[in-house]
Amino acid sequence: MNIRFSSRGNGACPFCRKKGKCLIMNKIQEAVKDIRDSDAAGMEIVIYSCPGFEEIF
Numbered sequence: 001m002n003i004r005f006s007s008r009g010n011g012a013c014p015f016c017r018k019k020g021k022c023l024i025m026n027k028i029q030e031a032v033k034d035i036r037d038s039d040a041a042g043m044e045i046v047i048y049s050c051p052g053f054e055e056i057f
Contacts (some may be wrong), residue, residue: 001035002042003028013047017054024052 004026005013016022028045 003032004042004044006044006046008044008046009048011046011048012050012053013045015056016050016052017056018051018052021054024050 007013007015013019013022019025031045032043
């Protein structure tokens with residue numbers, strides 16, 4: 001399944017210093033990797049609050 005982490009609205013993810021090496025994001029992607037996606041668009045996830053968030057600025 002294709003997952004896109006979106007910054008829609010006031011979402012914190014992917015505006016995080018850990019983008020690309022985030023344990024939480026990696027675990028979510030690993031958990032759904034074997035799910036077959038009948039919709040080519042996949043799934044969009046918006047993270048509004050995250051205990052591991054590190055501001056870029």
